[in-house]
Amino acid sequence: AQKITQTQPGMFVQEKEAVTLDCTYDTSDPSYGLFWYKQPSSGEMIFLIYQGSYDQQNATEGRYSLNFQKARKSANLVISASQLGDSAMYFCAMREVGTHNQGGKLIFGQGTELSVKP
Amino acid sequence: KAGVTQTPRYLIKTRGQQVTLSCSPISGHRSVSWYQQTPGQGLQFLFEYFSETQRNKGNFPGRFSGRQFSNSRSEMNVSTLELGDSALYLCASSYGLAGVDTQYFGPGTRLTVL
Numbered sequence: 001a002q003k004i005t006q007t008q009p010g011m012f013v014q015e016k017e018a019v020t021l022d023c024t025y026d027t028s029d030p031s032y033g034l035f036w037y038k039q040p041s042s043g044e045m046i047f048l049i050y051q052g053s054y055d056q057q058n059a060t061e062g063r064y065s066l067n068f069q070k071a072r073k074s075a076n077l078v079i080s081a082s083q084l085g086d087s088a089m090y091f092c093a094m095r096e097v098g099t100h101n102q103g104g105k106l107i108f109g110q111g112t113e114l115s116v117k118p
Numbered sequence: 119k120a121g122v123t124q125t126p127r128y129l130i131k132t133r134g135q136q137v138t139l140s141c142s143p144i145s146g147h148r149s150v151s152w153y154q155q156t157p158g159q160g161l162q163f164l165f166e167y168f169s170e171t172q173r174n175k176g177n178f179p180g181r182f183s184g185r186q187f188s189n190s191r192s193e194m195n196v197s198t199l200e201l202g203d204s205a206l207y208l209c210a211s212s213y214g215l216a217g218v219d220t221q222y223f224g225p226g227t228r229l230t231v232l
Contacts (some may be wrong), residue, residue, distance in 0.1 A: 045210070046221035050220055091161065104210075106163065
């Protein structure tokens with residue numbers, strides 16, 4: 001069954017340092033997309049970065065990069081040069097679009113709460 | 119482009135009442151998905167609408183329903199509210215094309231059931 005696992009409930013990082021948030025996934029669908037969202041205390045989910053299952057290169061968006069290891073079924077988010085405004089919940093999500101296509105359904109992990117220290 | 123908007127932002131209801139939440143997608147987006155977020159269950163998919171048709175449905179009782187209008191705006195309705203329905207309800211919109219396209223979320227409606 002499709003599943004997303006985020007094993008770090010909470011993490012601390014010093015301002016200006018890099019941090020890696022872990023995400024592993026489970027699916028038998030060969031075609032899928034992986035997403036990371038940020039949720040500040042206000043509640044809105046903010047899209048950060050996307051990786052397709054057939055993408056050969058790791059996705060990058062500004063200070064965010066996705067370390068995609070398909071054989072290990074992991075899609076870790078790397079935030080470089082952390083800022084105080086990065087303090088938030090971070091969710092990894094997956095969408096299957098191949099043999100198990102379920103339309104727009106996103107499956108989310110439990111999230112990691114990141115705290116950036118000054 | 120304006121983002122996804124949801125109204126109302128906050129709602130307080132009592133058990134047994136019903137509630138309607140509204141979502142306006144990003145202009146040009148035809149797919150709207152709804153999610154429920156609670157501390158215990160996390161983020162769970164409710165349903166997705168595309169071109170006024172329900173395309174997929176999550177594992178929720180029939181008290182949860184939705185619809186989509188010709189302008190892609192969507193509403194979800196919860197009847198006979200229970201205490202456990204207290205949650206943040208998020209809607210997300212996307213173009214809804216085949217393959218993977220990114221869903222963009224609104225600010226959510228925080229529902230409290232007393």
